[in-house]
Amino acid sequence: MAEGKIIKALSGFYYVIHDEGITQCRGRGVFRKNGITPLVGDYVVFEAENENEGYIMDIKERKNELVRPPISNVDQAILVFSAVEPNFSPVLLDRFLVLIESNHITPVICITKMDLLDNESLEKINQYVSDYKQIGYDVIFTSSKTMDGIEKLRPYLRDRISVFAGQSGVGKSSLLNALLPELSLKTNEISNHLGRGKHTTRHVELIQFEGGLVADTPGFSSLDFIDIEADELAHCFPEMRERSHDCKFRGCLHLSEPKCAIKAGVEQNEIPPYRYQHYVEFIDEIKERKPRY
Known part of the structure; x- marks a missing residue:
């Protein structure tokens, strides 16, 4: 049997890259029976008679996995957010960051469509960026039209497995097209009626890029804190x-407890107030989550 990595999943088939090329595989029935779904990014053991008829026999242990987008063994997440159309959303960015942090994946914030900003909007974006950089996040400004910032992003992708994720319509596919023009990935304009982008990527696929692998993923506009408990949220x-x-106090949730270092940090402007407000909103959401059995 041979070993490889799933680089695409489509219509029940899994495309496994290995030393001899790429083999189209199906998953064993036992995976479905046990509620296991092979994911793009999985290291697998497979057997095949030819490049079109293989079967995945085993899935190796994952170092991490995401539900939406469905992908595993990611080194970093490029969180793509537009400055406008749709407007930059700190609360949505913080939702993505919490998800990425909870999975121990390194986030890189990429803000697109910078060429569309007026001076007033640019000043507001720069204040947010200053806050996120102070926290320790890498932030890159880009424009797929003017190509500004594209070369700054390129070194981040070398020799790593990266997932591109973000709200629909922010320009993920346009950004990948700017990096890899030969891809010619589909893009769509923002729907004026809905105020959000149409989904242009229908499946997750890993694309080879300068020694690394890059995933373009279906866009989505919301995410749930399914596997994060209230006492874990501050760690994200x-x-x-x-x-x-x-x-x-040990177990402090940083809400109404006395002598809380987090609330003191907010009062002393060491923690951005909007970040703390998002934290409180997320805590409430987690507490209201229906229990799973």
Whole structure:
């Protein structure tokens, strides 16, 4: 039997890249019986008589996995957010960051469509970017039309497995087209009626790029905190994680507890107030989540 990595999943077939090329495989029935779904990014053991008739026999242990987009063994996530059309959304960015942090994946924030900003909007974006950089996140400005910032993004992708994710219509496919013109990935304009982009990517696929692999993924506009508990949420905010051990009480949720280091950080402008407000909103959402049995 041979080993390889799933680089595309489409219509029940899994395309496995290995030393001899790419083999089209199906999953064993036992996976379905046990509720296991092979994911793009999985390292697998397979057997095949030819390049079109293979079967995945085993899936190796994953170091991480995402539900939406469905992908595993990711080194970093390029979180693509547009400056306008649709407008930059810090609360949605923080939702993505929480998900990525909870899976121990390195995030890189990429803000697109910078060529469309007026001076007032640029000033507002720069303030947010200053905050995120202060927290420790890498932030890159790009424009697929003017090509500004594209070369700054390129080194991040070398020799790593990267997933591109973000709200629909922010320009993920346009960004990948700018990096890899030969891809000619489909793009769509923003729907004026809905105010959001149409989904242009229908499946997850890993694309070879300068020694690394890059995933273009279906866009989505919301995500749920399915596997994050209330007492874990602060660990997904780096500026809170580093201060939480200074709280007076163990298990502090940083809401109404006395002598809370996080609330003190907000009062002293060491933690952006909107980040703390998002944290409180997310805590409420997690508490209201229906229990799973």
